[in-house]
Amino acid sequence: MEALLALVIGVLTACGVYLTLRGRTFPVVLGLTFLSYAVNLFLFAMGRLAIGRPPIIGEAAAGYADPLPQALVLTAIVIGFAMTAFVIMLALKARAELGNDHVDGRADR
Amino acid sequence: MNHLAIAPVLLPLLAGIVLLLMRHVDIRVRRVLSVAAVLVEIALAVALLAAVVDGDILVYALGNWPAPYGIVLVADRLSAWLLLTTALLALFALLHALRGIDVSGRHFHVLFQLQLFGLAGAFLTGDLFNLFVFFEVLLLASYGLLLHGGGRLRTRAGLHYVVLNLAGSTLFLFAVGTLYGVLGTLNMADLARLAAATPTENVGVVRAAGLLLLGVFALKAALLPLHLWLPAAYAQASAPVAALFAIMTKVGAYSILRVDTLIFGAGAGPVAGLLAPWLLPLALATLAIGTLGAVASRGLRLQAAYLVVASAGSLLTAFGLASAEGIAAGLYYLPHTTFAAAAAFLIADAIAARRGELADRLDPGPTMPRNRVLGGLFFVVAVAVVGLPPLSGFLGKFLLLRAALDHVWMPGVMATVLVTGLLTLIALARSGSLLFYRTQSAVVAPVGSALALAAELTPVAGLLLLVGALTVAAGPAAEYAQATASQLLQPYQYIHAVLGGS
Incomplete structure:
Protein backbone atom coordinates (compact mmCIF):
# COMPACT_ATOMS: atom_id res chain seq x y z
CA MET A 1 0.00 0.00 0.00
CA GLU A 2 2.84 2.39 0.88
CA ALA A 3 4.57 1.82 -2.46
CA LEU A 4 1.36 2.37 -4.38
CA LEU A 5 0.57 5.60 -2.54
CA ALA A 6 4.14 6.86 -2.98
CA LEU A 7 3.88 6.09 -6.70
CA VAL A 8 0.55 7.94 -6.97
CA ILE A 9 1.95 11.01 -5.19
CA GLY A 10 5.10 10.91 -7.33
CA VAL A 11 3.19 10.66 -10.62
CA LEU A 12 0.75 13.41 -9.61
CA THR A 13 3.63 15.70 -8.62
CA ALA A 14 5.54 14.98 -11.84
CA CYS A 15 2.44 15.69 -13.96
CA GLY A 16 1.78 18.82 -11.90
CA VAL A 17 5.31 20.17 -12.34
CA TYR A 18 5.29 19.42 -16.08
CA LEU A 19 1.92 21.10 -16.63
CA THR A 20 2.82 24.12 -14.45
CA LEU A 21 5.80 24.77 -16.70
CA ARG A 22 3.62 24.92 -19.86
CA GLY A 23 3.07 28.20 -21.66
CA ARG A 24 -0.73 28.39 -21.62
CA THR A 25 -2.81 29.29 -18.61
CA PHE A 26 -5.15 26.28 -18.79
CA PRO A 27 -2.40 23.62 -18.40
CA VAL A 28 -0.82 25.78 -15.67
CA VAL A 29 -4.07 25.81 -13.69
CA LEU A 30 -4.42 22.04 -14.19
CA GLY A 31 -0.82 21.58 -13.06
CA LEU A 32 -1.44 23.56 -9.88
CA THR A 33 -4.51 21.42 -9.22
CA PHE A 34 -2.46 18.23 -9.65
CA LEU A 35 0.19 19.60 -7.30
CA SER A 36 -2.42 20.37 -4.65
CA TYR A 37 -3.89 16.83 -5.02
CA ALA A 38 -0.42 15.39 -4.59
CA VAL A 39 0.29 17.46 -1.49
CA ASN A 40 -3.07 16.57 0.04
CA LEU A 41 -2.35 12.86 -0.33
CA PHE A 42 1.16 13.44 0.98
CA LEU A 43 -0.10 15.24 4.10
CA PHE A 44 -2.65 12.49 4.66
CA ALA A 45 0.01 9.80 4.46
CA MET A 46 2.17 11.64 7.01
CA GLY A 47 -0.08 10.29 9.78
CA ARG A 48 0.98 6.80 8.62
CA LEU A 49 -1.37 4.53 6.72
CA ALA A 50 -3.85 2.54 8.79
CA ILE A 51 -7.05 0.78 7.73
CA GLY A 52 -10.20 0.60 9.82
CA ARG A 53 -8.82 2.52 12.79
CA PRO A 54 -10.93 5.31 14.32
CA PRO A 55 -9.40 8.81 14.63
CA ILE A 56 -11.32 9.57 17.84
CA ILE A 57 -11.33 7.77 21.14
CA GLY A 58 -13.70 4.80 21.28
CA GLU A 59 -14.08 2.02 23.82
CA ALA A 60 -13.62 -0.95 21.49
CA ALA A 61 -10.77 0.53 19.43
CA ALA A 62 -7.66 -1.59 19.04
CA GLY A 63 -5.61 1.36 17.81
CA TYR A 64 -6.04 4.83 16.40
CA ALA A 65 -5.38 6.68 13.18
CA ASP A 66 -3.64 10.04 13.62
CA PRO A 67 -6.43 12.64 13.46
CA LEU A 68 -4.20 15.68 12.97
CA PRO A 69 -3.21 15.09 9.32
CA GLN A 70 -6.90 14.64 8.51
CA ALA A 71 -7.61 18.07 9.96
CA LEU A 72 -4.61 19.52 8.10
CA VAL A 73 -5.75 17.99 4.82
CA LEU A 74 -9.22 19.40 5.33
CA THR A 75 -7.75 22.88 5.77
CA ALA A 76 -5.43 22.40 2.80
CA ILE A 77 -8.29 21.21 0.58
CA VAL A 78 -10.43 24.23 1.47
CA ILE A 79 -7.59 26.67 0.83
CA GLY A 80 -6.56 24.85 -2.35
CA PHE A 81 -10.13 24.88 -3.65
CA ALA A 82 -10.49 28.62 -3.05
CA MET A 83 -7.12 29.29 -4.67
CA THR A 84 -8.02 27.20 -7.73
CA ALA A 85 -11.28 29.09 -8.14
CA PHE A 86 -9.37 32.37 -7.87
CA VAL A 87 -6.67 31.43 -10.35
CA ILE A 88 -9.27 30.22 -12.88
CA MET A 89 -11.05 33.57 -12.69
CA LEU A 90 -7.73 35.36 -13.02
CA ALA A 91 -6.80 33.22 -16.06
CA LEU A 92 -10.14 34.09 -17.68
CA LYS A 93 -9.59 37.78 -16.94
CA ALA A 94 -6.10 37.55 -18.45
CA ARG A 95 -7.53 35.79 -21.51
CA ALA A 96 -10.04 38.60 -21.93
CA GLU A 97 -7.61 41.48 -21.34
CA LEU A 98 -4.51 40.15 -23.07
CA GLY A 99 -6.38 38.63 -26.01
CA ASN A 100 -4.86 35.16 -25.73
CA ASP A 101 -4.18 32.48 -23.15
CA HIS A 102 -0.38 32.59 -23.10
CA VAL A 103 0.96 33.25 -19.60
CA ASP A 104 3.02 36.16 -20.92
CA GLY A 105 0.18 37.42 -23.08
CA ARG A 106 2.13 36.77 -26.31
CA ALA A 107 0.12 35.16 -29.09
CA ASP A 108 3.11 34.19 -31.26
CA ARG A 109 4.40 31.39 -29.05
CA MET B 1 -3.40 33.95 29.58
CA LEU B 275 20.49 27.29 6.66
CA ALA B 276 23.73 29.15 7.37
CA PRO B 277 25.81 27.93 4.38
CA TRP B 278 23.09 29.08 1.97
CA LEU B 279 21.87 32.31 3.48
CA LEU B 280 24.88 34.63 3.33
CA PRO B 281 26.08 33.88 -0.25
CA LEU B 282 22.54 34.03 -1.64
CA ALA B 283 21.80 37.25 0.26
CA LEU B 284 24.94 38.94 -1.08
CA ALA B 285 24.07 37.82 -4.62
CA THR B 286 20.52 39.15 -4.15
CA LEU B 287 21.90 42.50 -3.02
CA ALA B 288 24.14 42.67 -6.09
CA ILE B 289 21.42 41.64 -8.57
CA GLY B 290 18.84 43.98 -7.04
CA THR B 291 21.23 46.91 -7.28
CA LEU B 292 22.20 46.10 -10.88
CA GLY B 293 18.50 45.90 -11.69
CA ALA B 294 17.97 49.34 -10.14
CA VAL B 295 20.83 50.77 -12.21
CA ALA B 296 19.41 49.27 -15.41
CA SER B 297 15.75 50.23 -14.80
CA ARG B 298 14.01 52.41 -17.37
CA GLY B 299 11.20 53.44 -15.03
CA LEU B 300 11.10 54.91 -11.55
CA ARG B 301 8.65 52.37 -10.12
CA LEU B 302 10.64 49.46 -11.54
CA GLN B 303 13.72 51.01 -9.97
CA ALA B 304 11.96 51.18 -6.59
CA ALA B 305 10.92 47.53 -7.00
CA TYR B 306 14.52 46.46 -7.66
CA LEU B 307 15.57 48.46 -4.61
CA VAL B 308 13.14 46.31 -2.58
CA VAL B 309 15.05 43.24 -3.86
CA ALA B 310 18.34 44.88 -2.86
CA SER B 311 16.96 45.77 0.58
CA ALA B 312 15.88 42.14 1.09
CA GLY B 313 19.45 41.22 0.16
CA SER B 314 21.07 43.51 2.71
CA LEU B 315 18.58 42.45 5.39
CA LEU B 316 19.31 38.76 4.86
CA THR B 317 23.04 39.50 4.67
CA ALA B 318 22.75 40.84 8.22
CA PHE B 319 20.73 37.81 9.36
CA GLY B 320 23.12 35.51 7.49
CA LEU B 321 26.04 36.69 9.61
CA ALA B 322 24.35 34.61 12.34
CA SER B 323 25.89 36.63 15.18
CA ALA B 324 24.03 38.73 17.74
CA GLU B 325 25.53 41.90 16.22
CA GLY B 326 24.52 40.87 12.70
CA ILE B 327 20.93 40.05 13.62
CA ALA B 328 20.67 43.26 15.67
CA ALA B 329 21.97 45.29 12.70
CA GLY B 330 19.39 43.64 10.46
CA LEU B 331 16.57 44.31 12.91
CA TYR B 332 17.53 47.98 13.19
CA TYR B 333 17.77 48.22 9.41
CA LEU B 334 14.43 46.46 8.81
CA PRO B 335 11.96 49.28 9.68
CA HIS B 336 14.20 51.83 8.00
CA THR B 337 14.38 49.97 4.70
CA THR B 338 10.65 49.20 4.81
CA PHE B 339 9.69 52.85 5.29
CA ALA B 340 12.25 54.08 2.75
CA ALA B 341 11.09 51.63 0.07
CA ALA B 342 7.45 52.56 0.69
CA ALA B 343 8.31 56.27 0.45
CA ALA B 344 10.09 55.59 -2.86
CA PHE B 345 6.93 54.02 -4.33
CA LEU B 346 4.74 56.88 -3.09
CA ILE B 347 7.01 59.65 -4.41
CA ALA B 348 7.32 57.78 -7.74
CA ASP B 349 3.52 57.90 -7.97
CA ALA B 350 3.42 61.64 -7.26
CA ILE B 351 6.10 62.23 -9.93
CA ALA B 352 4.41 59.96 -12.49
CA ALA B 353 1.14 61.87 -12.06
CA ARG B 354 2.82 65.11 -13.19
CA ARG B 355 4.64 63.94 -16.31
CA GLY B 356 1.72 63.26 -18.64
CA GLU B 357 2.33 60.44 -21.12
CA LEU B 358 5.84 59.81 -19.89
CA ALA B 359 4.60 58.84 -16.43
CA ASP B 360 7.52 57.31 -14.52
CA ARG B 361 9.71 56.53 -17.57
CA LEU B 362 13.26 57.74 -17.06
CA ASP B 363 13.43 59.99 -20.14
CA PRO B 364 13.82 63.76 -20.24
CA GLY B 365 10.35 65.20 -19.89
CA PRO B 366 8.44 68.34 -19.08
CA THR B 367 9.22 70.51 -16.09
CA MET B 368 6.92 69.41 -13.32
CA PRO B 369 4.83 71.96 -11.46
CA ARG B 370 6.24 72.51 -7.97
CA ASN B 371 9.36 70.62 -8.94
CA ARG B 372 11.35 72.12 -6.05
CA VAL B 373 9.12 70.57 -3.40
CA LEU B 374 8.95 67.26 -5.25
CA GLY B 375 12.66 67.29 -6.02
CA GLY B 376 13.54 68.07 -2.42
CA LEU B 377 11.40 65.23 -1.18
CA PHE B 378 12.82 62.87 -3.82
CA PHE B 379 16.30 63.85 -2.64
CA VAL B 380 15.52 62.98 0.99
CA VAL B 381 13.90 59.69 -0.05
CA ALA B 382 16.98 58.86 -2.13
CA VAL B 383 19.28 59.66 0.80
CA ALA B 384 17.22 57.33 2.98
CA VAL B 385 17.16 54.53 0.38
CA VAL B 386 20.89 54.69 -0.40
CA GLY B 387 21.81 54.79 3.29
CA LEU B 388 23.72 58.06 3.39
CA PRO B 389 24.22 60.03 6.59
CA PRO B 390 22.46 61.53 8.46
CA LEU B 391 19.47 59.15 8.19
CA SER B 392 19.05 55.76 9.84
CA GLY B 393 19.96 53.80 6.72
CA PHE B 394 23.54 54.90 7.25
CA LEU B 395 23.45 53.71 10.86
CA GLY B 396 21.92 50.40 9.80
CA LYS B 397 24.60 49.81 7.18
CA PHE B 398 27.29 50.91 9.62
CA LEU B 399 26.05 48.38 12.20
CA LEU B 400 25.95 45.73 9.47
CA LEU B 401 29.53 46.42 8.38
CA ARG B 402 30.73 46.50 11.98
CA ALA B 403 29.06 43.13 12.64
CA ALA B 404 30.79 41.72 9.54
CA LEU B 405 34.27 42.62 10.86
CA ASP B 406 34.66 39.35 12.77
CA HIS B 407 33.12 37.16 10.12
CA VAL B 408 35.12 34.91 7.76
CA TRP B 409 33.22 36.43 4.83
CA MET B 410 34.27 39.94 5.90
CA PRO B 411 35.91 40.99 2.58
CA GLY B 412 32.97 39.75 0.53
CA VAL B 413 30.37 41.44 2.74
CA MET B 414 32.31 44.72 2.88
CA ALA B 415 32.91 44.83 -0.88
CA THR B 416 29.33 43.94 -1.82
CA VAL B 417 27.62 46.29 0.63
CA LEU B 418 29.87 49.26 -0.17
CA VAL B 419 29.91 48.80 -3.97
CA THR B 420 26.15 48.25 -4.15
CA GLY B 421 25.68 51.35 -1.98
CA LEU B 422 27.69 53.38 -4.48
CA LEU B 423 25.78 51.89 -7.43
CA THR B 424 22.43 52.71 -5.78
CA LEU B 425 23.65 56.26 -5.25
CA ILE B 426 24.59 56.54 -8.94
CA ALA B 427 21.27 55.05 -10.05
CA LEU B 428 19.16 57.41 -7.93
CA ALA B 429 21.31 60.44 -8.76
CA ARG B 430 20.85 59.70 -12.45
CA SER B 431 17.09 59.31 -12.02
CA GLY B 432 16.88 62.53 -10.04
CA SER B 433 18.85 64.58 -12.53
CA LEU B 434 16.86 63.14 -15.45
CA LEU B 435 13.56 63.93 -13.76
CA PHE B 436 14.33 67.34 -12.35
CA TYR B 437 17.24 68.88 -14.32
CA ARG B 438 17.14 67.61 -17.90
CA THR B 439 13.67 68.97 -18.53
CA GLN B 440 11.97 70.94 -21.27
CA SER B 441 10.28 74.16 -20.27
CA ALA B 442 6.65 73.32 -21.06
CA VAL B 443 4.54 72.60 -18.02
CA VAL B 444 1.95 69.96 -18.87
CA ALA B 445 0.15 69.34 -15.62
CA PRO B 446 -1.83 72.16 -14.05
CA VAL B 447 -0.33 73.65 -10.92
CA GLY B 448 -2.57 72.55 -8.08
CA SER B 449 -3.11 74.44 -4.86
CA ALA B 450 -0.47 74.25 -2.17
CA LEU B 451 -2.98 72.58 0.13
CA ALA B 452 -3.65 69.75 -2.34
CA LEU B 453 0.08 69.25 -2.78
CA ALA B 454 0.58 69.10 0.98
CA ALA B 455 -2.22 66.53 1.30
CA GLU B 456 -0.69 64.47 -1.51
CA LEU B 457 2.78 64.44 -0.05
CA THR B 458 1.78 63.93 3.61
CA PRO B 459 2.23 60.12 3.47
CA VAL B 460 5.73 60.45 2.00
CA ALA B 461 6.65 63.08 4.55
CA GLY B 462 5.18 60.91 7.32
CA LEU B 463 7.30 57.93 6.28
CA LEU B 464 10.37 60.18 6.17
CA LEU B 465 9.51 61.45 9.65
CA LEU B 466 9.46 57.85 10.84
CA VAL B 467 12.90 57.36 9.30
CA GLY B 468 13.95 60.54 11.07
CA ALA B 469 12.52 59.28 14.35
CA LEU B 470 14.45 56.05 13.91
CA THR B 471 17.59 58.17 13.46
CA VAL B 472 16.97 60.36 16.50
CA ALA B 473 16.02 57.38 18.65
CA ALA B 474 18.85 55.29 17.25
CA GLY B 475 20.19 54.52 20.72
CA PRO B 476 17.05 52.94 22.21
CA ALA B 477 16.13 51.31 18.88
CA ALA B 478 19.56 49.71 18.48
CA GLU B 479 19.45 48.58 22.10
CA TYR B 480 16.06 47.00 21.50
CA ALA B 481 17.39 45.30 18.36
CA GLN B 482 20.37 44.02 20.34
CA ALA B 483 18.08 42.65 23.07
CA THR B 484 15.90 41.01 20.40
CA ALA B 485 18.93 39.37 18.82
CA SER B 486 20.14 37.96 22.12
CA GLN B 487 16.63 36.69 22.87
CA LEU B 488 16.54 34.96 19.48
CA LEU B 489 19.92 33.35 20.06
CA GLN B 490 18.67 31.84 23.33
CA PRO B 491 15.78 29.83 21.91
CA TYR B 492 15.26 27.94 25.19
CA GLN B 493 13.49 31.07 26.51
CA TYR B 494 10.93 30.77 23.72
CA ILE B 495 10.62 27.00 24.17
CA HIS B 496 10.25 27.40 27.92
CA ALA B 497 7.59 30.10 27.57
CA VAL B 498 5.50 27.97 25.19
CA LEU B 499 5.93 24.49 26.63
CA GLY B 500 6.35 25.36 30.29
CA GLY B 501 8.69 23.56 32.67
CA SER B 502 10.61 21.12 30.49
Missing part, protein backbone atom coordinates in the same frame (compact mmCIF):
# COMPACT_ATOMS: atom_id res chain seq x y z
CA ASN B 2 -2.78 37.34 28.09
CA HIS B 3 -5.28 38.53 25.52
CA LEU B 4 -2.99 41.28 24.30
CA ALA B 5 -1.20 38.75 22.09
CA ILE B 6 -4.29 37.99 20.01
CA ALA B 7 -5.75 41.49 19.84
CA PRO B 8 -3.57 42.69 16.88
CA VAL B 9 -4.74 39.64 14.92
CA LEU B 10 -8.44 39.95 15.72
CA LEU B 11 -8.78 43.70 15.19
CA PRO B 12 -8.02 43.81 11.43
CA LEU B 13 -10.13 40.67 10.88
CA LEU B 14 -13.15 42.23 12.60
CA ALA B 15 -12.55 45.56 10.86
CA GLY B 16 -12.39 43.73 7.53
CA ILE B 17 -15.67 41.91 8.20
CA VAL B 18 -17.43 45.08 9.32
CA LEU B 19 -16.16 46.93 6.23
CA LEU B 20 -17.44 44.12 4.03
CA LEU B 21 -20.88 44.36 5.64
CA MET B 22 -20.81 48.14 5.20
CA ARG B 23 -19.98 48.01 1.49
CA HIS B 24 -23.03 50.10 0.56
CA VAL B 25 -22.37 52.74 3.18
CA ASP B 26 -20.88 56.07 2.13
CA ILE B 27 -17.17 55.78 1.28
CA ARG B 28 -16.24 58.49 3.80
CA VAL B 29 -17.58 56.38 6.68
CA ARG B 30 -15.63 53.38 5.48
CA ARG B 31 -12.48 55.46 5.12
CA VAL B 32 -12.78 56.77 8.67
CA LEU B 33 -13.38 53.25 9.96
CA SER B 34 -10.41 51.83 8.06
CA VAL B 35 -8.03 54.55 9.28
CA ALA B 36 -9.37 54.20 12.84
CA ALA B 37 -8.74 50.45 12.74
CA VAL B 38 -5.15 51.02 11.64
CA LEU B 39 -4.65 53.65 14.38
CA VAL B 40 -5.93 51.21 17.01
CA GLU B 41 -3.66 48.56 15.51
CA ILE B 42 -0.70 50.90 16.02
CA ALA B 43 -1.77 51.44 19.64
CA LEU B 44 -2.04 47.68 20.16
CA ALA B 45 1.39 47.14 18.60
CA VAL B 46 2.87 49.78 20.92
CA ALA B 47 1.16 48.15 23.93
CA LEU B 48 2.51 44.75 22.87
CA LEU B 49 5.98 46.20 22.43
CA ALA B 50 5.80 47.72 25.90
CA ALA B 51 4.71 44.35 27.31
CA VAL B 52 7.60 42.40 25.81
CA VAL B 53 10.36 45.00 26.01
CA ASP B 54 11.71 43.55 29.25
CA GLY B 55 12.14 40.12 27.73
CA ASP B 56 8.80 38.59 28.66
CA ILE B 57 7.31 36.24 26.07
CA LEU B 58 3.52 36.37 25.91
CA VAL B 59 1.83 33.11 24.97
CA TYR B 60 -1.83 32.87 24.02
CA ALA B 61 -3.24 29.35 23.73
CA LEU B 62 -6.23 29.41 21.39
CA GLY B 63 -9.25 27.70 22.92
CA ASN B 64 -7.11 27.24 26.02
CA TRP B 65 -5.69 24.02 24.57
CA PRO B 66 -2.23 23.63 26.10
CA ALA B 67 0.79 23.57 23.77
CA PRO B 68 1.87 21.51 21.90
CA TYR B 69 -1.65 20.12 21.30
CA GLY B 70 -3.36 23.38 20.53
CA ILE B 71 -2.31 26.33 18.42
CA VAL B 72 -0.46 29.09 20.26
CA LEU B 73 0.21 32.70 19.46
CA VAL B 74 3.59 33.85 20.76
CA ALA B 75 4.60 37.49 21.12
CA ASP B 76 8.28 38.11 21.74
CA ARG B 77 10.45 41.12 20.97
CA LEU B 78 10.85 40.16 17.30
CA SER B 79 7.10 39.76 16.71
CA ALA B 80 6.25 43.06 18.42
CA TRP B 81 8.96 44.92 16.45
CA LEU B 82 7.66 43.68 13.10
CA LEU B 83 4.05 44.26 14.12
CA LEU B 84 4.75 47.90 14.94
CA THR B 85 6.64 48.37 11.65
CA THR B 86 3.69 46.88 9.74
CA ALA B 87 1.07 48.99 11.50
CA LEU B 88 3.00 52.26 10.99
CA LEU B 89 3.63 51.46 7.34
CA ALA B 90 -0.03 50.56 6.84
CA LEU B 91 -1.19 53.93 8.15
CA PHE B 92 0.74 55.91 5.54
CA ALA B 93 -0.03 53.49 2.70
CA LEU B 94 -3.71 53.83 3.61
CA LEU B 95 -3.52 57.65 3.78
CA HIS B 96 -2.12 57.66 0.24
CA ALA B 97 -4.86 55.31 -0.94
CA LEU B 98 -7.56 57.65 0.42
CA ARG B 99 -6.70 60.09 -2.36
CA GLY B 100 -8.87 58.10 -4.76
CA ILE B 101 -7.15 54.79 -5.42
CA ASP B 102 -9.45 53.05 -2.93
CA VAL B 103 -12.48 53.72 -5.12
CA SER B 104 -10.88 52.61 -8.41
CA GLY B 105 -12.02 49.06 -7.65
CA ARG B 106 -14.15 47.23 -5.13
CA HIS B 107 -13.43 46.20 -1.57
CA PHE B 108 -10.07 47.97 -1.22
CA HIS B 109 -10.49 48.59 2.51
CA VAL B 110 -11.69 45.04 3.19
CA LEU B 111 -8.68 43.57 1.41
CA PHE B 112 -6.36 46.04 3.11
CA GLN B 113 -7.57 45.01 6.57
CA LEU B 114 -7.41 41.32 5.70
CA GLN B 115 -3.86 41.85 4.48
CA LEU B 116 -3.01 43.32 7.89
CA PHE B 117 -4.79 40.35 9.50
CA GLY B 118 -2.58 37.91 7.58
CA LEU B 119 0.59 39.88 8.35
CA ALA B 120 -0.16 40.14 12.09
CA GLY B 121 -1.02 36.46 12.27
CA ALA B 122 2.15 35.42 10.45
CA PHE B 123 4.27 37.47 12.86
CA LEU B 124 2.55 36.17 15.99
CA THR B 125 1.81 32.52 15.36
CA GLY B 126 3.83 29.83 17.10
CA ASP B 127 2.63 26.96 14.93
CA LEU B 128 4.09 26.01 11.58
CA PHE B 129 0.83 24.96 9.92
CA ASN B 130 -0.85 28.07 11.27
CA LEU B 131 1.97 30.06 9.67
CA PHE B 132 1.01 28.43 6.36
CA VAL B 133 -2.62 29.43 6.88
CA PHE B 134 -1.70 33.05 7.65
CA PHE B 135 0.61 33.08 4.61
CA GLU B 136 -2.39 32.06 2.52
CA VAL B 137 -4.54 34.77 4.12
CA LEU B 138 -2.01 37.49 3.41
CA LEU B 139 -1.35 36.15 -0.09
CA LEU B 140 -5.02 35.96 -1.03
CA ALA B 141 -5.52 39.53 0.19
CA SER B 142 -2.39 40.60 -1.68
CA TYR B 143 -3.68 39.03 -4.92
CA GLY B 144 -6.79 41.15 -4.61
CA LEU B 145 -4.83 44.29 -3.75
CA LEU B 146 -2.30 43.75 -6.54
CA LEU B 147 -5.08 43.45 -9.13
CA HIS B 148 -6.98 46.37 -7.61
CA GLY B 149 -7.84 48.92 -10.26
CA GLY B 150 -7.27 46.53 -13.16
CA GLY B 151 -5.33 47.05 -16.37
CA ARG B 152 -3.56 44.83 -18.88
CA LEU B 153 -0.03 44.86 -17.47
CA ARG B 154 -1.28 44.56 -13.92
CA THR B 155 -3.31 41.45 -14.81
CA ARG B 156 -0.27 39.84 -16.44
CA ALA B 157 2.00 40.63 -13.49
CA GLY B 158 -0.75 39.43 -11.13
CA LEU B 159 -1.10 36.11 -12.96
CA HIS B 160 2.64 35.40 -12.62
CA TYR B 161 2.58 36.41 -8.95
CA VAL B 162 -0.41 34.21 -8.13
CA VAL B 163 0.82 31.11 -9.97
CA LEU B 164 4.30 31.36 -8.46
CA ASN B 165 2.95 31.79 -4.94
CA LEU B 166 0.52 28.89 -5.36
CA ALA B 167 3.43 26.67 -6.33
CA GLY B 168 5.30 28.04 -3.30
CA SER B 169 2.35 27.18 -1.02
CA THR B 170 2.46 23.61 -2.29
CA LEU B 171 6.14 23.36 -1.38
CA PHE B 172 5.36 24.81 2.07
CA LEU B 173 2.80 22.04 2.64
CA PHE B 174 5.31 19.39 1.54
CA ALA B 175 7.84 20.77 4.03
CA VAL B 176 5.28 20.96 6.85
CA GLY B 177 4.04 17.45 6.09
CA THR B 178 7.55 16.03 6.11
CA LEU B 179 8.38 17.66 9.44
CA TYR B 180 5.16 16.36 10.97
CA GLY B 181 5.72 12.90 9.58
CA VAL B 182 9.21 12.69 11.07
CA LEU B 183 8.95 14.72 14.28
CA GLY B 184 5.24 14.36 15.02
CA THR B 185 4.52 17.97 15.94
CA LEU B 186 3.84 21.32 14.30
CA ASN B 187 4.27 23.62 17.29
CA MET B 188 7.47 25.55 16.57
CA ALA B 189 8.78 25.35 20.14
CA ASP B 190 8.09 21.62 20.23
CA LEU B 191 9.68 21.25 16.78
CA ALA B 192 12.79 22.97 18.11
CA ARG B 193 12.92 20.61 21.08
CA LEU B 194 12.40 17.49 18.97
CA ALA B 195 14.64 18.53 16.07
CA ALA B 196 17.57 18.77 18.47
CA ALA B 197 16.98 15.11 19.36
CA THR B 198 16.49 13.82 15.81
CA PRO B 199 17.57 10.17 15.54
CA THR B 200 20.43 9.63 13.09
CA GLU B 201 18.32 7.82 10.49
CA ASN B 202 15.93 10.79 10.23
CA VAL B 203 18.49 13.60 10.06
CA GLY B 204 18.49 13.60 6.26
CA VAL B 205 14.71 13.93 6.07
CA VAL B 206 14.60 16.78 8.61
CA ARG B 207 17.39 18.58 6.75
CA ALA B 208 15.51 18.18 3.46
CA ALA B 209 12.34 19.58 5.03
CA GLY B 210 14.28 22.48 6.57
CA LEU B 211 15.84 23.40 3.23
CA LEU B 212 12.44 23.14 1.57
CA LEU B 213 11.17 25.64 4.15
CA LEU B 214 14.11 27.91 3.32
CA GLY B 215 13.11 27.68 -0.36
CA VAL B 216 9.53 28.69 0.41
CA PHE B 217 10.54 31.61 2.63
CA ALA B 218 13.18 32.65 0.08
CA LEU B 219 10.41 32.91 -2.50
CA LYS B 220 8.51 35.29 -0.21
CA ALA B 221 11.65 37.21 0.71
CA ALA B 222 12.70 37.50 -2.97
CA LEU B 223 16.05 35.83 -2.31
CA LEU B 224 18.07 35.02 -5.42
CA PRO B 225 17.21 33.04 -7.61
CA LEU B 226 13.57 33.30 -6.52
CA HIS B 227 13.36 37.09 -6.87
CA LEU B 228 12.25 37.26 -10.50
CA TRP B 229 8.56 37.66 -9.71
CA LEU B 230 9.01 40.78 -7.59
CA PRO B 231 10.03 43.67 -9.89
CA ALA B 232 7.15 43.29 -12.37
CA ALA B 233 4.54 42.69 -9.66
CA TYR B 234 5.59 45.64 -7.49
CA ALA B 235 6.13 48.01 -10.40
CA GLN B 236 2.63 47.29 -11.73
CA ALA B 237 0.79 47.49 -8.40
CA SER B 238 -0.88 50.77 -7.48
CA ALA B 239 1.35 53.00 -5.32
CA PRO B 240 -0.22 52.42 -1.86
CA VAL B 241 -0.34 48.68 -2.49
CA ALA B 242 3.32 48.61 -3.58
CA ALA B 243 4.15 50.64 -0.45
CA LEU B 244 2.33 48.14 1.76
CA PHE B 245 4.03 45.27 -0.08
CA ALA B 246 7.37 46.66 1.14
CA ILE B 247 6.65 44.65 4.31
CA MET B 248 5.79 41.46 2.37
CA THR B 249 9.39 40.50 1.61
CA LYS B 250 10.09 41.07 5.31
CA VAL B 251 7.58 38.33 6.16
CA GLY B 252 9.87 35.92 4.34
CA ALA B 253 12.93 37.37 6.08
CA TYR B 254 11.13 37.10 9.44
CA SER B 255 10.23 33.46 8.79
CA ILE B 256 13.80 32.63 7.78
CA LEU B 257 15.14 34.32 10.92
CA ARG B 258 12.60 32.61 13.18
CA VAL B 259 13.13 29.11 11.79
CA ASP B 260 16.89 29.60 11.55
CA THR B 261 17.33 30.70 15.17
CA LEU B 262 14.60 28.59 16.79
CA ILE B 263 14.54 25.23 15.02
CA PHE B 264 17.93 25.12 13.30
CA GLY B 265 19.89 27.24 15.79
CA ALA B 266 23.23 26.48 17.39
CA GLY B 267 21.61 24.19 19.99
CA ALA B 268 19.81 22.01 17.46
CA GLY B 269 22.29 19.13 17.62
CA PRO B 270 22.35 17.15 14.37
CA VAL B 271 20.49 19.79 12.36
CA ALA B 272 22.24 22.87 13.78
CA GLY B 273 23.22 25.61 11.34
CA LEU B 274 21.28 24.05 8.47
